[in-house]
Amino acid sequence: MTGRPRMVVFDLDDTLYPEAEFVRGGFRAAGARLDVLEGRATGAARVFLEVLERDGVSRVFDKGLEALGIPRDPERIADLVAAFRGHRPDIRPFPGVPEMLDRLRGRGFRLGLLSDGPLAVQEAKWQALGIGERFEVVVFTDALGGRESWKPNPAGFEAVERLSGLSGRVLVMVGDRPRHDLVPARARGWRAIRMRWPGAYHAADPDPAPGRPVASDLADLDRLLLGGLPGA
Ligand SMILES: [Mg+2]
Incomplete structure (x- = not known):
């Protein structure tokens, strides 16, 4: 042999x-980061996870921010991407x-x-x-x-x-x-x-x-x- x-x-x-476990953790972390950036509880983590569940993994931040009525500027999105990538994986x-x-x-x-x-x-x-x-x-x-x-x-x-x-x-x-x-x-x-x-x-x-x-x-x-x- x-x-x-x-x-x-x-x-x-x-x-x-x-991988979905990592992705969900990333969107929860990004939601928490948005709360910090906005200085209030935005509900973003829940909204991102809903968008993810409904539409899949592409353009979740864009769609989520739109649903939340928060401007989708590149700097903010880059900050959310960094939070997603930098979160401690569970x-x-x-x-x-x-x-x-x-x-x-x-x-x-x-x-x-x-x-x-x-x-x-x-x-x-x-x-x-x-x-x-x-x-x-x-x-x-x-x-x-x-x-x-x-x-x-x-x-x-x-x-x-x-x-x-x-x-x-x-x-x-x-x-x-x-x-x-x-x-x-x-x-x-x-x-x-x-x-x-x-x-x-x-x-x-x-x-x-x-x-x-x-x-x-x-x-x-x-x-x-x-x-x-x-x-x-
Ligand atoms: Mg693979």
């Missing part, structure tokens, strides 16, 4: 923990993730993380999740060369190869975004599994490689990783 996977490399957001892994990671380690897999996003934000999430000690290789692509280096740029995948001393099909990428996580992994000869948690932001994204192994829960992932992956 020379092709047996040796390292499982996970994406972070919506792969190991529900997030937990998806249920069963720590045990799943332990199972994989118990079966001899090495673990890696490959995550995009502003460095300070991703580091704060990683800290809050408390699972980092299980990982041998941790790559935040933002640290490699800024946003340019985010997936699907190969820089992060190359960094994992360099740090692990592995390449090709003994590496398995597990991520929720086909074009960012999986296509570039396959391009380097890694294997790839789509993690598609029900209701995740990118659960409905089209996959340019139909027929790829997909896990909708951890039982699926166990079957795929411990039961023997197909070549893809």
Whole structure:
């Protein structure tokens, strides 16, 4: 079994923990910040969460401020974005993730993380999740060369190869975004599994490689990783 996977490399957001929890926390923090800026209880946190729930994650500040009758000037929005990004994440892994990671380690897999996003934000999430000690290789692509280096740029995948001393099909990428996580992994000869948690932001994204192994829960992932992956 020379092709047996040796390292499982996970994406972070919506792969190991529900990103919606982070997003909701960010809008609550931004609402609290707006209260400070306005010097009164604006109700913004509730309004932002309502807009988020109703319309999705795009332009929540614009729409929320409009609903509140507060001017949408760029400076104010930048302040809210900073509050969103700078908030202390109150997030937990998806249920069963720590045990799943332990199972994989118990079966001899090495673990890696490959995550995009502003460095300070991703580091704060990683800290809050408390699972980092299980990982041998941790790559935040933002640290490699800024946003340019985010997936699907190969820089992060190359960094994992360099740090692990592995390449090709003994590496398995597990991520929720086909074009960012999986296509570039396959391009380097890694294997790839789509993690598609029900209701995740990118659960409905089209996959340019139909027929790829997909896990909708951890039982699926166990079957795929411990039961023997197909070549893809
Ligand atoms: Mg993700």
